[in-house]
Amino acid sequence: MADPFSPFKVDLPLESQRGFNTRQIHSGAVPDPATKARAVPIYSTAPTVEVLEKRVAALEGGTAAVACASGQSGVFQTVLCLAHAGDNIISSINLYGGTYSLFKCILPRLGISVKWVQDSDPESYRKQIDDHTKLVFVETVGNPRISIPDLRAIADIAHDNKLPFAVDNTFGAGGFWCPAIEHGADIVIHSATKWLGGHGTTVGGIIVDSGRFDWSESDKFPHLTKTSEGPMAFSYASAFGNVAFALALRIEVVMEVGAVMNPFAAHQILVGIETLSLRCERIASNSMRIAEFLSDHPLTGWISYPDCKTMATHPWGSTHSIMTEEDRLSAGVTEDLIRLSVGTEDVEDIIADLSRAFDAIVLIHENVQTSVDRITPQTCNIKSDVGVNEVESSVVEML
Numbered sequence: 344m345a346d347p348f349s350p351f352k353v354d355l356p357l358e359s360q361r362g363f364n365t366r367q368i369h370s371g372a373v374p375d376p377a378t379k380a381r382a383v384p385i386y387s388t389a390p391t392v393e394v395l396e397k398r399v400a401a402l403e404g405g406t407a408a409v410a411c412a413s414g415q416s417g418v419f420q421t422v423l424c425l426a427h428a429g430d431n432i433i434s435s436i437n438l439y440g441g442t443y444s445l446f447k448c449i450l451p452r453l454g455i456s457v458k459w460v461q462d463s464d465p466e467s468y469r470k471q472i473d474d475h476t477k478l479v480f481v482e483t484v485g486n487p488r489i490s491i492p493d494l495r496a497i498a499d500i501a502h503d504n505k506l507p508f509a510v511d512n513t514f515g516a517g518g519f520w521c522p523a524i525e526h527g528a529d530i531v532i533h534s535a536t537k538w539l540g541g542h543g544t545t546v547g548g549i550i551v552d553s554g555r556f557d558w559s560e561s562d563k564f565p566h567l568t569k570t571s572e573g574p575m576a577f578s579y580a581s582a583f584g585n586v587a588f589a590l591a592l593r594i595e596v597v598m599e600v601g602a603v604m605n606p607f608a609a610h611q612i613l614v615g616i617e618t619l620s621l622r623c624e625r626i627a628s629n630s631m632r633i634a635e636f637l638s639d640h641p642l643t644g645w646i647s648y649p650d651c652k653t654m655a656t657h658p659w660g661s662t663h664s665i666m667t668e669e670d671r672l673s674a675g676v677t678e679d680l681i682r683l684s685v686g687t688e689d690v691e692d693i694i695a696d697l698s699r700a701f702d703a704i705v706l707i708h709e710n711v712q713t714s715v716d717r718i719t720p721q722t723c724n725i726k727s728d729v730g731v732n733e734v735e736s737s738v739v740e741m742l
């Protein structure tokens with residue numbers, strides 16, 4: 344019998360025969376029947392968003408995906424779909440600043456508590472699980488300390504307890520760097536604002552259902568497994584099989600909460616995704632060169648090396664500044680941490696820019712002896728004349 348839900352699903356047997364580079368250009372779309380055009384058109388209704396959903400699901404190896412307004416709304420709506428007042432979720436403390444605030448401040452107001460894991464031992468997740476736990480959550484590459492959790496070990500612990508494992512795989516670049524589902528993730532969340540869109544022009548989020556979690560095996564999610572009362576009497580788990588989570592998320596949360604993606608954002612992200620693997624290759628080789636340059640530089644205190652435009656941030660004073668000093672330190676956000684997000688520019692230009700920043704630091708320290716007030720990047724008279732001067736000026740401003 345034909346699968347009635349095939350319109351909502353990715354054709355996994357077909358997609359698994361295609362490479363990542365082919366999927367990032369073709370998955371989820373067919374040529375326009377009227378014009379034969381290959382490029383995905385913008386329909387100001389749902390079809391453009393649907394192509395994006397299928398394309399990202401295909402890249403990650405999931406059965407279906409739900410696009411939403413931003414990465415933050417993706418994280419929030421995933422939690423809302425699974426945890427209610429009185430429940431808790433287990434999360435690594437190594438998080439993007441916005442997600443940390445959401446978990447620390449907003450979820451508790453809704454009666455959902457967050458139990459934090461501070462260290463990298465997967466067994467620490469097991470210790471936190473109790474009867475009210477509904478979800479285990481990590482980021483593939485924990486922001487900003489660049490911590491890398493053992494996804495498979497944490498997934499196994501979640502699954503031993505019949506709990507779904509959600510991974511914010513934003514830093515896994517749509518599965519190009521880290522196919523999180525292969526490592527045990529049941530739900531994969533992306534801020535499409537970052538690598539997927541790739542050009543800093545659009546905000547978006549997307550949530551992928553791996554289709555692998557057996558909801559009916561767990562008695563923790565009655566709203567997904569029990570038949571609801573009323574005219575729409577059905578159980579998501581038995582009615583929708585391996586797209587149950589995606590459909591529950593879409594119908595019960597995203598449509599009701601309203602943080603949906605608009606078709607114009609979906610179109611921009613689709614265009615961005617076509618070059619995802621190419622950008623990632625350049626970003627990886629640029630990052631390696633810069634890590635080598637920095638590790639050889641006498642002014643570098645320490646370096647940790649495991650985004651599209653190069654950018655330097657100071658998490659202590661910006662993205663993570665709402666955390667208390669103690670929380671920042673326990674999350675590895677020290678005052679001397681400068682986070683470099685390396686882009687696709689010519690690596691020589693980025694290194695030249697960093698060199699100017701180091702020169703400026705030396706100059707500032709010399710000036711400090713004479714007049715503290717007069718020290719600004721301008722008084723140092725080091726304005727870069729090539730393209731990527733944001734790095735130099737932002738590093739200098741941080742100091």
Ligand SMILES: *Cc1c(COP(=O)(O)O)cnc(C)c1O
Binds near residue numbers: 414513514546
């Ligand atoms: C940026 C980011 C988010 C939030 O995404 P927005 O699209 O900006 O809302 C969530 N998680 C990670 C890891 C991020 O880097």
